[in-house]
Amino acid sequence: METWQKILQASITRPAQITPRFGIDPVPLDAVTAQYPMRITPYYQSLIREVNDPIWRQAVPDALELRDSVCFTDPLDEENQSPVPNLVHRYPDRVLFLVCAECAMYCRFCTRKRKVGGESMVVNGDTIAQGLDYIRTHPEIRDVILSGGDPLLLADEKLDGILTALRAIPHVEIIRIGSRVPVVLPQRVTIGLIRVLRKHHPLYLNTHFNHPDEITATAAKACARLADAGIPLGNQTVLLRGVNDDPAVMKRLMQKLLAIRVRPYYLYQADMVQGTDHFRTSVAEGLEIVRALRGHTSGLGVPAYVIDAPGGGGKIPLLPDYLQQLGDDEVLLKNYRGELYSYRNVPPAAAAEAERQVANSDGK
Ligand SMILES: *Cc1c(COP(=O)(O)O)cnc(C)c1O
Ligand code: SF4
Numbered sequence: 001m002e003t004w005q006k007i008l009q010a011s012i013t014r015p016a017q018i019t020p021r022f023g024i025d026p027v028p029l030d031a032v033t034a035q036y037p038m039r040i041t042p043y044y045q046s047l048i049r050e051v052n053d054p055i056w057r058q059a060v061p062d063a064l065e066l067r068d069s070v071c072f073t074d075p076l077d078e079e080n081q082s083p084v085p086n087l088v089h090r091y092p093d094r095v096l097f098l099v100c101a102e103c104a105m106y107c108r109f110c111t112r113k114r115k116v117g118g119e120s121m122v123v124n125g126d127t128i129a130q131g132l133d134y135i136r137t138h139p140e141i142r143d144v145i146l147s148g149g150d151p152l153l154l155a156d157e158k159l160d161g162i163l164t165a166l167r168a169i170p171h172v173e174i175i176r177i178g179s180r181v182p183v184v185l186p187q188r189v190t191i192g193l194i195r196v197l198r199k200h201h202p203l204y205l206n207t208h209f210n211h212p213d214e215i216t217a218t219a220a221k222a223c224a225r226l227a228d229a230g231i232p233l234g235n236q237t238v239l240l241r242g243v244n245d246d247p248a249v250m251k252r253l254m255q256k257l258l259a260i261r262v263r264p265y266y267l268y269q270a271d272m273v274q275g276t277d278h279f280r281t282s283v284a285e286g287l288e289i290v291r292a293l294r295g296h297t298s299g300l301g302v303p304a305y306v307i308d309a310p311g312g313g314g315k316i317p318l319l320p321d322y323l324q325q326l327g328d329d330e331v332l333l334k335n336y337r338g339e340l341y342s343y344r345n346v347p348p349a350a351a352a353e354a355e356r357q358v359a360n361s362d363g364k
Contacts, residue, residue, distance in 0.1 A: 004188040008104060008153075011041045015061055022051045032061040036275055037117040039106045044184045047213060054211040054243040057279075058107055065108065068277040073114040075272040077312030084130040086123055090314055094143035097131050099123060099162055103150045104185035109240055109279045111271045111308075116149050123149065132165050135172065142173040152181040152188055156196050163200040176204040178236070183207060183214050186222035198229040206234040206265055210244050212252040220260045227261040234265035237303065239286050240279045241270075247292035254293060254301035264303035269318070272310050283307070283318065291320040295336025 001009075012018055015026035015033060018040070032038075040059045047055045078088045078096075086098035101121040103110075115121035135141050144166055151159065166172050177197075181188045197203055205226055209215060227233055235257050237244065244250055254264050267290070270280045290305045306315040324340065325332035331343040346352070 002190065002192075004185060004190065007041060007043065007187050008185060011039045011104070012045065013037070013039050018045065018060060024051065028063055029061045032063060032065050036061070036065060036108075036113055037106050039103070039117065041104055041185050043187065043218065044105055047216070052242065053213075054249075055213060057240070057242050058109065058210060059105060060108070062108060062278065064278040065275040068275050070277045071272040071274040072310070073274045075310045076111065076308055077310075078112075081312050084134045085127045086121075087131040087134055089134075089138075089141075090312060093140055094145065095135065095141055096145045096147055097135070098148050099128060099131075099146050099151050100149035100154050102153050103148065104153060104181055104188070107180070109238060109270060109273070109276045111273050112149075113273055113275050121149070128162060132162075132169075135166070136169050139171045142171055143176065144172055144174075145176040145178060147178040150179050150181055151177050152179040152193070156190075156192050159193075160196045160199075163196070163203075167200050174202050174204060175200060176206060178206050178208075180208045182219055182222045182226070183209050186216075186218045189222035189225050191225075194225055194229045197226070197231060201230060203231055204234065205231050206236050207262065208236050208238075209253065209257060209262070210237050210240060212249065212256050215253075215256040215260060223260045223262055233262040235262045235303070236266045236268060237264070238268045238270055238279075239281055239289070241281045243279070245281045245285055245289075247289050250289050251293060251297055251301075254303070255297060258298060258301050264301055266315070267303040267305045269305070269307040271308055287318060287320045290318075291336070294320075 013033075015029035015038065019026040019029065038061050044055065044059060048059070050056070081088050081090050083089055088096040088098075090096070098121075101116060101123045103116055106117050110116060112121075135144060146162070154162075163175065166175055207223070209219075223233055237250075237253065239245060244253060257264055267286070269283060269286050270276060272280075286305055290302070293302045305318050307318060308315050322334050323331070324334050327345065328347065329345055331345050333341045333343060335341060347355070
């Protein structure tokens with residue numbers, strides 16, 4: 001067994017293994033874990049400083065998970081957009097392919113809380129073969145995103161097999177991996193894994209840091225190995241109440257990500273996932289965070305703030321009100337300091353062309 005597998009095996013899965021140390025009665029939380037699994041790696045546990053700190057909130061079950069009456073089990077309508085099990089085809093040219101049902105940690109705010117780590121999510125040789133077949137027979141798919149669960153929990157050979165099969169499909173141009181392993185089990189990023197990944201370029205990896213305290217020397221080393229293998233690294237952060245709903249925290253997170261060669265990609269407004277209502281913030285707070293980043297720190301560190309539309313509409317970007325007025329003649333803009341600027345507009349190309357024709361005919 002590899003070291004990372006031993007670490008994973010030493011993860012705690014019951015509230016009684018952690019909350020008594022912090023003076024919290026674990027018994028009421030058993031009802032939560034009966035519905036939504038718990039798993040915290042020893043590494044991620046070591047980042048907890050106190051009850052309800054940002055690390056704790058992401059990892060330790062909360063009784064509020066069972067009191068959510070607002071949200072939905074599958075808010076993004078993924079099941080209805082799955083032509084075959086575990087493959088979501090929402091956009092014209094790319095698919096989300098769920099190749100592992102397990103995660104190194106079960107994040108309390110997870111969008112696929114309804115199924116990851118539970119019995120309802122079945123990933124096996126057959127579902128993987130069906131997904132590969134679907135991709136093979138749909139030439140419009142040029143981008144495949146491996147997700148789960150966490151694809152990097154697959155054994156090296158299994159992952160290699162899937163990547164090799166995808167690479168054999170001529171129309172698959174790029175492959176992306178979505179993984180929280182660099183954050184919750186960085187020891188998984190072994191030399192052996194790197195050897196597998198680097199065979200399958202162009203390969204991108206998006207990871208999922210939510211708080212600056214998650215960027216440790218160990219996590220940095222995992223990211224350095226991936227980046228050194230030529231894998232462009234991106235980050236998807238979920239805006240979470242009590243975790244990162246603070247412009248200063250978010251700025252520090254983005255800056256620290258850039259310092260470990262991870263480029264902020266998306267900042268997600270929390271999905272309306274049943275059991276996660278207590279994590280949601282208002283959209284106004286999200287916009288305020290974006291406003292506090294843009295212009296105030298490196299543009300490289302400003303992710304796109306999006307809402308993944310309930311009902312499967314896809315990601316919709318949101319921007320603060322930089323564009324104050326879009327007129328035919330004048331565009332009125334607000335900069336990052338709130339100062340107004342005017343830009344002289346030009347007519348749309350079609351209108352310009354029509355005008356030119358009129359001018360030409362006048363000249364004859
Ligand atoms: C997020 C997502 C993608 C990828 O979207 P990008 O904007 O290209 O990163 C693809 N399919 C599904 C179902 C998604 O949720
Ligand atoms: S790692 Fe991702 S898929 Fe797994 S529980 Fe966390 S958010 Fe959900």
